[in-house]
Amino acid sequence: MNEKLPKIIGKQVYIRPLQKDDFENWSNAGESKEFRIMCGASKDSKAPATKKMKDKFKKAIDQKSGLHFAIIKKADEVYVGSCRLHMVNQCDNNARLAIGLLSTYFGKGYGTDAIKCLLKFGFKTMKLHRIELRVLDFNKRGIGAYKKCGFKEDGILRENAYIDGKYYDDIMMSILESEFKE
Numbered sequence: 001m002n003e004k005l006p007k008i009i010g011k012q013v014y015i016r017p018l019q020k021d022d023f024e025n026w027s028n029a030g031e032s033k034e035f036r037i038m039c040g041a042s043k044d045s046k047a048p049a050t051k052k053m054k055d056k057f058k059k060a061i062d063q064k065s066g067l068h069f070a071i072i073k074k075a076d077e078v079y080v081g082s083c084r085l086h087m088v089n090q091c092d093n094n095a096r097l098a099i100g101l102l103s104t105y106f107g108k109g110y111g112t113d114a115i116k117c118l119l120k121f122g123f124k125t126m127k128l129h130r131i132e133l134r135v136l137d138f139n140k141r142g143i144g145a146y147k148k149c150g151f152k153e154d155g156i157l158r159e160n161a162y163i164d165g166k167y168y169d170d171i172m173m174s175i176l177e178s179e180f181k182e
């Protein structure tokens with residue numbers, strides 16, 4: 001199924017199916033403390049062990065945990081992160097989006113550009129009606145990128161995440177096919 005996923009070209013990046021030789025780059029994302037915290041891990045967390053990462057990566061490229069793409073910078077073909085659509089519901093035509101960049105590339109617009117590519121794939125190729133996501137309320141850069149792509153806040157999952165002895169809200173956001181602008 002992976003081979004059938006298309007390459008979608010954005011302004012600064014393109015997305016293409018995640019492939020076997022992306023493993024090192026893909027697993028390096030979790031080396032960043034900020035990355036882990038924004039994904040809900042403890043401040044004291046360590047990058048996951050290689051075996052765990054290998055199993056997770058295998059599931060990803062075998063399409064067992066969603067439709068996985070690598071994000072590649074157009075200017076120099078460098079890997080900057082990965083993104084995926086998962087929890088695809090073919091009855092209601094919806095799915096959930098997730099994204100993570102290598103920390104060197106935070107805050108340069110690549111995330112926004114990649115999200116738009118993934119939305120294009122979801123709405124134009126998969127013909128989805130709605131794409132949603134869940135983001136921790138302190139992830140201001142994530143929320144900023146999602147809003148720029150047209151996501152709206154659906155509501156708050158109050159104190160849904162327990163991190164380092166404290167509860168944090170998760171925000172549910174979504175975008176409908178009719179709201180998507182390339």
Ligand SMILES: CC(C)(COP(=O)(O)OP(=O)(O)OC[C@H]1O[C@@H](n2cnc3c(N)ncnc32)[C@H](O)[C@@H]1OP(=O)(O)O)[C@@H](O)C(=O)NCCC(=O)NCCS
Pocket residue numbers: 034035038039081099100101102105106107108109110111112113134135136139140141142143144145148
């Ligand atoms: C979330 C992520 C994909 C966003 O991609 P990015 O390339 O870093 O973000 P962008 O540069 O495209 O856009 C971020 C926007 O948020 C804004 N922003 C950043 N910090 C902000 C803050 N504290 N408050 C408000 N807005 C903020 C930026 O200014 C930018 O908007 P602008 O271009 O209008 O200035 C990326 O930072 C990442 O991988 N983070 C770690 C993992 C993660 O959080 N994944 C998502 C989990 S839900």
